[in-house]
Amino acid sequence: MIPSAAAPARAPRATGVANGFAIDARDLTRRFGSFVAVDHITFDVGTGEVFGFLGANGAGKTTAIKMLVGLLAPSEGVAHVAGFDIATQRDQIRRNIGYMSQRFSLYADLTVRENIRLYGGIYGLTPGQIVERTTTMLDTLGLSSNADDLVGKLPLGWKQKLAFSVALLHNPKIVFLDEPTSGVDPMTRRQFWELIYAAAARGTTVFVTTHYMDEAEYCDRISIMVDGKIAALGTPTELKEKFGAESVDDVFVRLARGATKGETA
Amino acid sequence: MSNAVEVRSLSKSFASVKALDDISFDVGEGELFGLVGPDGAGKTTLFRILTTLLVPDRGTATVLGLDVVKDLWEIRSRVGYMPGGFALYPDLSVAENLEFFAAVFGTTVEKGYELIAPIYRQIEPFRDRRAEALSGGMKQKLALSCALVHRPDILLLDEPTTGVDAVSRREFWDQLGHLKASGLTIVVSTPYMDEAVRCDRVALIHGGKILEIDPPRSIGTRYGLPLIAVRGGDRFGLLHALREFPHAHTVYLFGDELHYTDSRADAPPETVANELREYLAGRGHKGVEAHPIAAGIEDSFMELMGSAPAPTATAA
Structure with a gap:
C-alpha cells in the first residue's frame, strides 16, 4: 500500500478526534541544513490503534516522533495529534499525550511512589487522584511491596513497565513509546505488550517503535521508514503478502538494506 | 590447552544481591559461545570478571589458560573487550578512537588493519567524524574495530547489539561469523533469542545462574x-x-x-x-x-525462567 493512497476520503477536519484519526500527517518534513531527516511522510493512525513505527537506526523515526510530540518544529507539511496542530497547538498536544523515551524517563534517585507523585503533579492531577492512581498502578504492576524502593534499584523490565504506566497516568489519548523494550527479557517484553494491548482496549492510541520484529507482528498496522520516507505501510499480514515474505523481519531487511542515508545520519 | 575459558563455581555478590551464583562452564578454543539472558541476569558481572576488572568472591576462572586474578596483566593484553553501552570517547573522531586503542595496547592501527579491515572499511569514509555523531550501527562497528585492533586471542562482547536495528544486527553477526572462521574465540552476550541460533553453543543465564548450556538446535528438545x-x-x-x-x-x-x-x-x-x-x-x-x-530457544528460555525463582527487585 502506498502511504499517500492509504488515506481514505474524510469529512472536513473538525476539532478533537471526531474524524477517527488520533494522528494524521501530511508531507511532514524536517531538514537539518541540507540533510532531510524526515522527507514528506504521510500517514494516519486511527483512535485505539496500535501503530508500529519501524525503521533502521538513522532512518528518521526519532525526528518524526519529536515533531509529533511537539519537541521539534517541522520544516514543511502538517500534522495533527489528538486533533491539535503540531505547529501551533503544542501545549494542548502535550496535555493529551504520554511519551516514554528511548532512554529511561523516570528519576532513579526517587522512589517508585515519589516518581508517580512527581509526574502526577506535572500532569496536573489532584492529590486525591494521585493517591488513587498510585494504588491501582502498583496493584496492576505487582509493585505494591516495592513502592518505597528507589527506581534506580529496579530491574530494567520493571522500570520500563513503570515508565509506561506513568506515561498513562493522566489518561492521555495517545501514548508514544520509543523503543520501550530494548534489552528487556522475553517474558517481560510480552508482559509489556499485554500492558499495551490493555491500554489500546481502553481506547488509548499507541504509537510504538521497536527493533524486535516479532513485536512488529503485534501491531495493528506498521510503517517502515527508510531514508526519511515511509517505504511501506499496512497491516503485518498485508506487508508480508505484498513482499511475498515469511515475516515482518524479512520485509524490514529487504527494505532497509536499500537504505543509503541511514549511515550518514 | 583446549579451553579458551574455564569457569568453576564462580560467585560474586554486591551487597545482598547474588550477581553470579556458583556458575561453571567451558568455552572451547575457536568456539562462538553465546550468553543469552535478560538485563540483570549476571552477564556483565561475568564479563567483568573474565576481563579482570572484578575479582570473584568464590570460585576460579581462566582465560587463555591464565588465571583472572593472578595473571591479570597478561590477560588484559590478549583480550578484546567490547563493554555494554557506548564505551568510546564521544569527542574523539573515529580515527582518533581507533589510534587511541591501538596505542594503549602498544601497537598501531596499521599492524591490526588486516583483521579489522572488513569492518573498519565500512566506517572509514567517516574517519574524521566525532564518535558521538555516529549512528547506532556505525558506533557498534567502531567499537568492534577498537576491540580488535590489537589482534586479541579472544573476543568478549557484552550485548553488542542492544538497541541496534535488525539489519545492522544481521551484519554484525555476519562479521562475527568471519572472525570465528579465522579461528578467534568469541564469547558474546545478547538479550535477543534469535541471535542465539548463530552460536556454536548457548548458555541460558538468569538470576545469576546458568539454566542450560547446549547447541542452539538442542535447546528446545527438553521441553x-x-x-x-x-x-x-x-x-x-x-x-x-x-x-x-x-x-x-x-x-x-x-x-x-x-x-x-x-x-x-x-x-x-x-x-x-x-x-x-x-x-x-x-x-x-x-x-x-x-x-x-517444536519448542524454540525463546519458548525454552521462558519456561526455564518461569520455573526459576523470580529475580528480586534489588537484582540490578
Whole structure:
C-alpha cells in the first residue's frame, strides 16, 4: 500500500478526534541544513490503534516522533495529534499525550511512589487522584511491596513497565513509546505488550517503535521508514503478502538494506 | 590447552544481591559461545570478571589458560573487550578512537588493519567524524574495530547489539561469523533469542545462574510439555481465553501467533490442539488455527525462567 493512497476520503477536519484519526500527517518534513531527516511522510493512525513505527537506526523515526510530540518544529507539511496542530497547538498536544523515551524517563534517585507523585503533579492531577492512581498502578504492576524502593534499584523490565504506566497516568489519548523494550527479557517484553494491548482496549492510541520484529507482528498496522520516507505501510499480514515474505523481519531487511542515508545520519 | 575459558563455581555478590551464583562452564578454543539472558541476569558481572576488572568472591576462572586474578596483566593484553553501552570517547573522531586503542595496547592501527579491515572499511569514509555523531550501527562497528585492533586471542562482547536495528544486527553477526572462521574465540552476550541460533553453543543465564548450556538446535528438545501454536483474529481476546483453559500452563504472544503450553505432559499434542480449537470456537473465536510445534530457544528460555525463582527487585 502506498502511504499517500492509504488515506481514505474524510469529512472536513473538525476539532478533537471526531474524524477517527488520533494522528494524521501530511508531507511532514524536517531538514537539518541540507540533510532531510524526515522527507514528506504521510500517514494516519486511527483512535485505539496500535501503530508500529519501524525503521533502521538513522532512518528518521526519532525526528518524526519529536515533531509529533511537539519537541521539534517541522520544516514543511502538517500534522495533527489528538486533533491539535503540531505547529501551533503544542501545549494542548502535550496535555493529551504520554511519551516514554528511548532512554529511561523516570528519576532513579526517587522512589517508585515519589516518581508517580512527581509526574502526577506535572500532569496536573489532584492529590486525591494521585493517591488513587498510585494504588491501582502498583496493584496492576505487582509493585505494591516495592513502592518505597528507589527506581534506580529496579530491574530494567520493571522500570520500563513503570515508565509506561506513568506515561498513562493522566489518561492521555495517545501514548508514544520509543523503543520501550530494548534489552528487556522475553517474558517481560510480552508482559509489556499485554500492558499495551490493555491500554489500546481502553481506547488509548499507541504509537510504538521497536527493533524486535516479532513485536512488529503485534501491531495493528506498521510503517517502515527508510531514508526519511515511509517505504511501506499496512497491516503485518498485508506487508508480508505484498513482499511475498515469511515475516515482518524479512520485509524490514529487504527494505532497509536499500537504505543509503541511514549511515550518514 | 583446549579451553579458551574455564569457569568453576564462580560467585560474586554486591551487597545482598547474588550477581553470579556458583556458575561453571567451558568455552572451547575457536568456539562462538553465546550468553543469552535478560538485563540483570549476571552477564556483565561475568564479563567483568573474565576481563579482570572484578575479582570473584568464590570460585576460579581462566582465560587463555591464565588465571583472572593472578595473571591479570597478561590477560588484559590478549583480550578484546567490547563493554555494554557506548564505551568510546564521544569527542574523539573515529580515527582518533581507533589510534587511541591501538596505542594503549602498544601497537598501531596499521599492524591490526588486516583483521579489522572488513569492518573498519565500512566506517572509514567517516574517519574524521566525532564518535558521538555516529549512528547506532556505525558506533557498534567502531567499537568492534577498537576491540580488535590489537589482534586479541579472544573476543568478549557484552550485548553488542542492544538497541541496534535488525539489519545492522544481521551484519554484525555476519562479521562475527568471519572472525570465528579465522579461528578467534568469541564469547558474546545478547538479550535477543534469535541471535542465539548463530552460536556454536548457548548458555541460558538468569538470576545469576546458568539454566542450560547446549547447541542452539538442542535447546528446545527438553521441553517436556505439549506446545501448540494458535493463530486467529483477536489476539488479545485469544490470549485471555487460552489462559482460562483448565489445562493451560503458559500462554504467550509470539509474533503473529500465540504459543500455548499444556500442563499435561503426557497429553498427545494433536489432541490438545483439537481441544483448543473446539474450546475457542465455543467461546466465539472463529476460524482459529491451532497446531503442535517444536519448542524454540525463546519458548525454552521462558519456561526455564518461569520455573526459576523470580529475580528480586534489588537484582540490578
